[in-house]
Amino acid sequence: MAAILGTVKYGIIGVGMMGREHLINLHHLRSEAVAVVSIADPHVPSQQLALELARSFNWPLEVFSGHQELLDSGLCDVVVVSSPNMTHYQILMDIIHHPKPHHVLVEKPLCTTVADCKKVVDAARKRQDILVQVGLEYRYMPPVAKLIQLVQSGTIGQVKMVAIREHRFPFLVKVHNWNRFNANTGGTLVEKCCHFFDLMRLFAGSNPVRVMASGDMDVNHKDEIYDGKVPDIIDNAYVIVEFENGSRGMLDLCMFAEGSKNEQEISVVGDIGKGEAFVPESVVRCGSRVAGRDGVQTIKAEDDRIKYDGLHHGSSYLEHLNFLSAIRAKGVQALAVDLQDGLISVAIGVAAQVSIEKGRFVTIEEVVNEHI
Incomplete structure (x- = not known):
């Protein structure tokens, strides 16, 4: 090169x-x-x-x-x-x-x-x-990066469960309103949530096997019309992802939850402890089963290299x-x-979108081999 x-x-x-x-x-x-x-x-x-x-x-x-x-x-x-x-x-x-x-x-x-x-x-x-x-880039947010470091150091033991909550505002207005339609975005669970599926895979240290999701468009964009078409992007969902090593991930997405202190809350539980990250509060908490509630430590996550916070902390x-x-x-x-990370994060999102449509578990193999 x-x-x-x-x-x-x-x-x-x-x-x-x-x-x-x-x-x-x-x-x-x-x-x-x-x-x-x-x-x-x-x-x-x-x-x-x-x-x-x-x-x-x-x-x-x-x-x-x-x-x-x-x-x-x-x-x-x-x-x-x-x-x-x-x-x-x-x-x-x-x-x-x-x-x-x-x-x-x-x-x-x-x-x-x-x-x-x-x-x-x-x-x-x-x-x-x-x-x-x-x-x-969510991998680089200081609290998320700190949590990744804690998990990969073995502090919480073998990861069993990853729970990610994103409670936030609706999709922003984009040029020609392209982001209002699944055909343009890939669907909300691809467009927005590939970030979280990427993090789940990283925390689990394993590849996904199958996905089950429930979601709908319940509040946002229902009164909008573009060129005679009403948007079809979902604004809330629960998604369960099962991984090869037996660990599970769960996404709780709500895009009409502006009344939240944190936009993202991430919990990773292993067999000996638990770690959590909060954005934008930029706090990480870590505790062990042995030390219990009183032993939980709170760490302020910062990165001195950052010269510009911008839209993504x-x-x-x-x-x-x-x-x-x-x-x-x-x-x-x-x-x-x-590119493989990019592909798998999209595959999980597509599987979740298909799962909502079909009302069943969808395997990653089905999605990757286009058998759906």
Whole structure:
């Protein structure tokens, strides 16, 4: 893998809310010799907002309406794909097949279907000269990272149960309201919850076997109509995931729960203890069965490396820092979140969506082999 000498030059494909968030994060990494040099987006208002941001950073940008023009320009070493979910597949394939190698950070979900994820994984295997990292950045949130460290150190013993609660606000308004429809997002349990399925797998230290879910659209978006169509994205669900090693995960999702102190609460229970993480409170609690309630410790989770908190409590900043380190290591350092991680997080979400539709357990094998 070729070394990148001097400044690492980034292009951002898709400069809506998340694309501009990446632009700000990269600005805060200027001391690491990075620069955003180009953007691509067909939506002119998004282009203008990104240009205004870049001017405030004194970063001149080349602006393209399409990603192919950005790739063909030869300006970039790295591209960040933060376009709408349903565009990821074609953009990734175009990047992977481009003669000039571009390292890629692609926002979650990797693609909206397992079939498309598999095609991207297969294509990328043939390009040993590029790195592709998936933007499952919740791993980097300081309390979550601290909990991962506690679990992997053996502090709570063999993990048996992982419970993740996300109680939050409804989906935000996006360009052309693309995120209101399953066909564009992959479904709520793919679009939003691939983060949590990725964390479950990480905590369990095992791959998923089967999924059971119950969910519906009960409160949000029911009075909205776009081009004559009513949104079909669910706003609440319970999801149970069973893993190969016998551990279980459970997701409790509610997107009309603004009256919550914490947006995410994560509990991991092993055979000798329990760990919990709370976001945005940024607190971790850890206790053992032997010490009981009185022995529970509370730890404030912080990471001094974070220079910008942004929309995800500093995790996007740390994600970029990690990816840049992997790029500079010229393939010697393994990616924190690779394409296989991206594929499995989508597969669990798809299985959950199908489970709601069919009212039964759905195996990961069914989803991956497209037998549903």
